[in-house]
């Protein structure tokens with residue numbers, strides 16, 4: 001294991017922010033810490049980095065106890081949402097910084113920085129200053145700088161959080177590819193479930209200072225441990241006392257073949273996908289279908305239909321509590 005967190009407790013004042021958190025991060029994996037705001041994600045990342053010392057529990061990095069080691073002795077690279085670049089230094093010098101302070105020879109630094117700039121696709125920007133870069137380019141520079149000293153572990157705290165949606169999407173794909181090239185064990189914090197599902201190979205769901213579930217994106221999406229996680233990971237709707245993914249609802253208009261009676265209240269076309277709003281026993285529900293399905297069914301508001309979960313759906317019973 002690259003990182004082993006065991007029974008970590010962290011309080012700020014009397015408020016526990018991490019309550020008995022244990023996780024294992026496999027070497028070479030790309031792990032997302034996912035959860036709602038205030039759930040303790042950043043605090044856990046900072047405990048791993050050594051920027052916070054836990055009140056109880058241990059952190060081991062590459063098999064060695066690191067619980068009381070200062071950040072600079074942990075061999076971790078760190079990138080924050082708002083990356084503080086050295087404004088008076090070029091991109092090249094910013095990336096070289098960690099190597100220079102370690103007194104690495106110049107003829108080693110130069111090719112290494114060139115290589116890193118190529119890796120993050122900034123080879124043509126070496127002589128620019130941080131203020132002359134876009135937000136996305138700055139975060140890529142931050143990653144190159146963190147990777148320069150060959151950390152055993154890369155820790156990213158909402159690295160794309162401050163960027164607009166389009167750039168975020170590009171950088172997600174880019175981070176995945178970068179990781180496939182470099183294979184450095186990476187843990188990143190996000191509150192965006194789509195980002196976690198798309199980028200990570202393991203998702204740790206953290207809420208209320210506790211680990212709620214750990215698994216691959218498919219496991220967490222398809223077999224959520226509870227209602228909270230099911231709602232957090234993707235859209236849901238209610239069908240006969242169960243939570244169901246709206247794309248797992250089948251609609252039929254021929255009156256045969258079972259299912260529950262429903263009335264179409266609205267059909268909303270959102271590009272390729274279509275949202276069919278339904279009334280079932282006075283309760284609202286919705287189904288997500290494709291445009292071709294809707295063209296075949298020719299649904300209109302007020303129409304009586306029958307709905308049921310698709311054979312592959314995994315409805316989750318709503319507790320009556």
Ligand SMILES: Nc1ncnc2c1ncn2[C@@H]1O[C@H](COP(=O)(O)OP(=O)(O)OP(=O)(O)O)[C@@H](O)[C@H]1O
Pocket residue numbers: 012017035036037038039040041042043044189191
């Ligand atoms: N230095 C601190 N002093 C006091 N309280 C803190 C401190 N750092 C964090 N907290 C509190 O700890 C809780 C968890 O914060 P944390 O930043 O770890 O959550 P998060 O899941 O990363 O949330 P976000 O997505 O909003 O960053 C919050 O209630 C926060 O207010």
